[in-house]
Amino acid sequence: MELQISPQLKKLVEDAREWGETEARPAGLEADRAGSPLPVDHPYFQKFIDRGRSRGERLAAAEPAPEGRVAQMVVLGEEDAYWDRGMGVASPGAGFPSGMVNAAGTPEQKERFLGPFAHHTTPHWASFALTEPGGGSDTAAFRTHARKTDKGYVLNGAKCFIGNAARADWVLVQTTLDPTKGRAAQRAFFVERSTPGFTGVKIEKKMGLRSYESVSFILEDCEVPADHLLGGERPEPKSGAAGSGAYGATMGALNATRVGVAASALGVARAAYDEARRFAKESGAIKSSRIRDKLELMLRKIRGARLMTLQAAWMADNRRSNILESSMAKIVTAEVAQETAALGMEIVGLEAGAGDNLVEKLFRDAKALNIVEGTGQIQRVIMGRNLVGLPR
Amino acid sequence: MEFGIRDDDQMIVDSLTAFAGEQLRPNLRAAEAARAPSPEVRASFAELGFEALDVPEAANGVGLGILTRVLANRTLGQADAGAALALDRLGPAVYVLDAFGGAEAVARFAGPILENPETRVALVVEDEDRGLSEGGRITGTVPWAPVDRADLVVGLGPASAWTMQGGAKAEPVKSIGLHAAGASRLTLDGVAAATWTDQAAAELALAKTRLYYASLLVGVLYDSTEFSRAYAMERVAFGQPVAHHQGMAFMIVDMFNAVEQVRLLVEDAARRIEAGQDGRQHAAAAFIEAVDASRYVGPNGVQILGGHGFMRDFPMEKAMREARALGLLAGGVERARDDAAALADTLGDAF
Numbered sequence: 001m002e003l004q005i006s007p008q009l010k011k012l013v014e015d016a017r018e019w020g021e022t023e024a025r026p027a028g029l030e031a032d033r034a035g036s037p038l039p040v041d042h043p044y045f046q047k048f049i050d051r052g053r054s055r056g057e058r059l060a061a062a063e064p065a066p067e068g069r070v071a072q073m074v075v076l077g078e079e080d081a082y083w084d085r086g087m088g089v090a091s092p093g094a095g096f097p098s099g100m101v102n103a104a105g106t107p108e109q110k111e112r113f114l115g116p117f118a119h120h121t122t123p124h125w126a127s128f129a130l131t132e133p134g135g136g137s138d139t140a141a142f143r144t145h146a147r148k149t150d151k152g153y154v155l156n157g158a159k160c161f162i163g164n165a166a167r168a169d170w171v172l173v174q175t176t177l178d179p180t181k182g183r184a185a186q187r188a189f190f191v192e193r194s195t196p197g198f199t200g201v202k203i204e205k206k207m208g209l210r211s212y213e214s215v216s217f218i219l220e221d222c223e224v225p226a227d228h229l230l231g232g233e234r235p236e237p238k239s240g241a242a243g244s245g246a247y248g249a250t251m252g253a254l255n256a257t258r259v260g261v262a263a264s265a266l267g268v269a270r271a272a273y274d275e276a277r278r279f280a281k282e283s284g285a286i287k288s289s290r291i292r293d294k295l296e297l298m299l300r301k302i303r304g305a306r307l308m309t310l311q312a313a314w315m316a317d318n319r320r321s322n323i324l325e326s327s328m329a330k331i332v333t334a335e336v337a338q339e340t341a342a343l344g345m346e347i348v349g350l351e352a353g354a355g356d357n358l359v360e361k362l363f364r365d366a367k368a369l370n371i372v373e374g375t376g377q378i379q380r381v382i383m384g385r386n387l388v389g390l391p392r
Numbered sequence: 393m394e395f396g397i398r399d400d401d402q403m404i405v406d407s408l409t410a411f412a413g414e415q416l417r418p419n420l421r422a423a424e425a426a427r428a429p430s431p432e433v434r435a436s437f438a439e440l441g442f443e444a445l446d447v448p449e450a451a452n453g454v455g456l457g458i459l460t461r462v463l464a465n466r467t468l469g470q471a472d473a474g475a476a477l478a479l480d481r482l483g484p485a486v487y488v489l490d491a492f493g494g495a496e497a498v499a500r501f502a503g504p505i506l507e508n509p510e511t512r513v514a515l516v517v518e519d520e521d522r523g524l525s526e527g528g529r530i531t532g533t534v535p536w537a538p539v540d541r542a543d544l545v546v547g548l549g550p551a552s553a554w555t556m557q558g559g560a561k562a563e564p565v566k567s568i569g570l571h572a573a574g575a576s577r578l579t580l581d582g583v584a585a586a587t588w589t590d591q592a593a594a595e596l597a598l599a600k601t602r603l604y605y606a607s608l609l610v611g612v613l614y615d616s617t618e619f620s621r622a623y624a625m626e627r628v629a630f631g632q633p634v635a636h637h638q639g640m641a642f643m644i645v646d647m648f649n650a651v652e653q654v655r656l657l658v659e660d661a662a663r664r665i666e667a668g669q670d671g672r673q674h675a676a677a678a679f680i681e682a683v684d685a686s687r688y689v690g691p692n693g694v695q696i697l698g699g700h701g702f703m704r705d706f707p708m709e710k711a712m713r714e715a716r717a718l719g720l721l722a723g724g725v726e727r728a729r730d731d732a733a734a735l736a737d738t739l740g741d742a743f
Contacts, residue, residue, distance in 0.1 A: 004393075289730075292734070296680075300657070300677040300680065314394070384644070
């Protein structure tokens with residue numbers, strides 16, 4: 001076991017810290033106080049583009065670090081989320097769906113839908129739509145329907161809690177050709193925002209993570225060309241096959257990002273710890289052994305959760321199966337973030353209750369991390385399947 | 393970044409896994425009843441050459457570090473933590489001798505113990521320094537120590553240490569667990585053979601001692617988790633394995649997560665100390681987490697087996713008792729909480 005991070009990665013962390021402190025946290029607080037995401041023409045986003053702040057650009061511009069790709073993502077993800085988790089999601093770029101497009105898209109789709117993001121000089125977004133009003137974690141049970149026609153496909157259905165969908169150039173929408181055929185019938189389509197039938201767009205009001213859009217929308221006889229089907233037309237896999245096609249790409253993307261969410265939770269937890277410690281020192285509360293015990297508990301839980309997350313990342317980088325470890329990291333870090341923020345509220349006390357202290361925002365933000373990309377309960381189901389053969 | 397195990401450590405773990413599976417686990421209850429591993433088991437362990445695992449090479453030991461020790465203890469503790477204590481006759485006292493007096497002190501005090509296989513060392517962790525000089529009188533009582541005899545007693549205070557050869561009377565007590573290690577009330581009445589004062593040495597020795605017991609706890613907790621998991625997959629209730637009832641499956645998952653978190657914290661703290669970094673806070677925190685996790689995992693190992701868990705036919709009741717017992721050692725968890733909290737603010741950046 002050797003956990004020192006390389007000087008190259010440290011430099012990237014320092015760079016993330018500088019951006020986070022001067023730009024991301026103030027922007028996140030501004031959005032939180034306003035109760036809604038920053039508008040697309042907010043100077044933050046243009047500065048983000050001008051400074052090459054996407055993670056891909058940052059890694060490309062830096063001296064290569066010896067750590068694996070996933071470990072780098074975890075370390076940087078923690079630092080980014082430390083300053084503001086929501087602003088990370090709100091970042092311009094192809095974001096989450098880019099992994100799926102790279103994994104399952106045709107060369108033409110990669111060029112058409114991802115290509116422009118490499119050249120944009122103004123902020124643009126893309127989005128991925130999975131969750132539906134009647135189904136969150138059960139990715140195989142979605143109802144948004146795609147019907148084949150002479151011209152392409154017609155989509156009908158509703159999606160909810162979709163990040164950045166109101167400002168995206170295109171949304172990669174998960175659908176089914178036949179709800180009775182389960183995962184084998186799942187298909188994902190590129191739907192450009194200007195497409196007729198993409199309607200009912202509503203930006204949700206949220207408890208926390210207010211700095212990025214969570215959007216509900218309806219697809220009403222929304223026609224898309226056949227070449228907008230992710231991966232193009234291909235023979236339908238056998239019923240139940242989960243390793244390929246839209247369902248496989250979706251699950252692959254979720255598996256890869258599970259440790260990313262864990263890293264975000266670590267950042268939120270660490271921010272809550274630091275803020276509580278700062279307050280305890282300044283107020284003199286740290287003289288109380290009960291307060292010191294709480295801080296110790298927070299620190300210990302963060303450390304254990306970080307070790308779990310880094311282990312899951314290291315396993316992924318070393319091509320070891322980490323299904324168990326990535327779910328474990330997601331469960332533990334999300335709960336640690338929630339608990340750390342709650343304990344931080346206790347330490348800061350009425351100042352936190354008043355609503356202006358950072359730890360109050362973190363308390364509201366943290367809850368989402370135990371819900372997004374597989375709730376803590378779903379992660380336990382995944383672990384249960386692996387540990388004791390829990391039936392599907 | 394590397395989470396793998398070193399090749400040399402893997403060889404040691406493999407040897408100890410085989411030994412534990414063949415010699416300790418099958419004799420679990422026999423060693424408990426006899427309050428000691430059998431002579432055959434002890435001889436077999438001695439043949440492996442790991443008796444002086446932590447003894448510096450300059451004192452004719454194997455000279456391996458604390459990271460190797462925690463891996464070894466986890467392996468042995470998973471089979472029988474009491475026997476593991478009995479087989480390592482120096483125990484964590486060697487860290488005190490080494491931290492304060494170096495190889496010379498280890499050779500002087502541990503050497504005779506290693507030469508006589510019937511002898512044992514007792515480590516006494518005290519909350520206050522005695523202010524002793526060499527030849528000073530040592531008196532007192534230790535209500536429970538997991539030894540059957542104490543030919544050498546090593547005392548560790550917050551900033552000092554002492555040794556006493558002879559002068560300790562070991563009176564058997566029933567004890568909550570770890571019976572295979574022996575269990576005695578120690579009455580101390582003798583003179584200090586050596587005394588030292590050095591706060592940094594005391595803190596390092598205590599950090600290693602905490603990891604020593606925390607790693608045995610990791611082994612016991614893994615046993616609780618793995619044994620009860622296997623049982624839950626075989627035992628059928630309401631037409632399916634009990635593990636397939638979600639309430640049970642989630643409990644097993646949470647036990648697994650708790651133990652894995654402790655293992656990582658223990659190994660991380662050991663790695664830091666072995667690399668010469670300041671691992672005092674990390675070691676105290678790892679010990680606390682091990683003890684806290686033991687209060688969840690130990691009883692749930694019994695719970696999963698239901699009535700069978702409560703009976704001595706299965707090892708889960710033993711694991712629950714032993715996990716509770718281990719958490720009382722190394723000066724106890726409340727002192728670890730004090731230290732971890734006091735040291736937390738010295739760490740700076742959480743990275």
